Amino acid sequence: MKNKNLIIFDIDGVILDSKSNMEFAWNEVRKKLDISIPFENYFSLIGRPFKDIILHLNLITRYEEVKYVYFEESKRGLSQVSFYENVAEVLLLLEKTGKTLAIATSKDEERTKIILQKLPVKFALVQTPNEKFRGKPAPDHLLYILAALNFDPSESVYIGDMATDHEAARRANIDYIHAAWGYGTKSTICEYSANKISDLMAILN
Numbered sequence: 001m002k003n004k005n006l007i008i009f010d011i012d013g014v015i016l017d018s019k020s021n022m023e024f025a026w027n028e029v030r031k032k033l034d035i036s037i038p039f040e041n042y043f044s045l046i047g048r049p050f051k052d053i054i055l056h057l058n059l060i061t062r063y064e065e066v067k068y069v070y071f072e073e074s075k076r077g078l079s080q081v082s083f084y085e086n087v088a089e090v091l092l093l094l095e096k097t098g099k100t101l102a103i104a105t106s107k108d109e110e111r112t113k114i115i116l117q118k119l120p121v122k123f124a125l126v127q128t129p130n131e132k133f134r135g136k137p138a139p140d141h142l143l144y145i146l147a148a149l150n151f152d153p154s155e156s157v158y159i160g161d162m163a164t165d166h167e168a169a170r171r172a173n174i175d176y177i178h179a180a181w182g183y184g185t186k187s188t189i190c191e192y193s194a195n196k197i198s199d200l201m202a203i204l205n
């Protein structure tokens with residue numbers, strides 16, 4: 001996969017191993033708000049914006065209180081989450097070889113900033129959920145990144161781990177690399193896959 005100058009990353013399941021944090025926060029939601037929906041149901045929907053997940057779980061009438069508890073408990077547990085092995089080293093290598101790095105995530109802006117501050121690289125643009133653009137699997141955030149940073153689709157690649165990531169990349173007409181170390185399963189029509197983040201160097205060179 002040559003001449004990819006813009007590398008866009010998802011966060012959860014790609015840069016950050018956050019499943020335990022999600023489970024902790026969701027279990028606090030269940031306990032504090034007397035909600036019986038198990039974590040597995042929540043986790044099966046990750047990759048979408050949080051509001052979409054709550055809608056799919058038929059909890060939209062309680063969205064604000066669920067969001068408040070979940071985000072507060074998630075922030076409280078962020079110090080316990082870890083980046084995947086070699087994430088910092090690979091990001092630094094990509095940056096040193098002249099690649100432009102960006103983020104397109106369904107994680108909210110506040111928690112995303114807390115996480116990215118811990119990494120030794122500068123992302124040219126970080127896209128988090130907002131009212132202007134549809135969330136994944138819509139391609140809106142990816143298309144905005146391309147336009148804002150002045151890159152063609154042929155120069156760009158998105159690295160994610162869920163079916164929603166793959167579909168967003170397809171709809172944005174950019175290449176996609178499946179992060180097999182993450183939480184989702186590889187689609188049969190996904191051409192590129194990496195077993196660990198350090199494999200990206202070979203795929204992109």
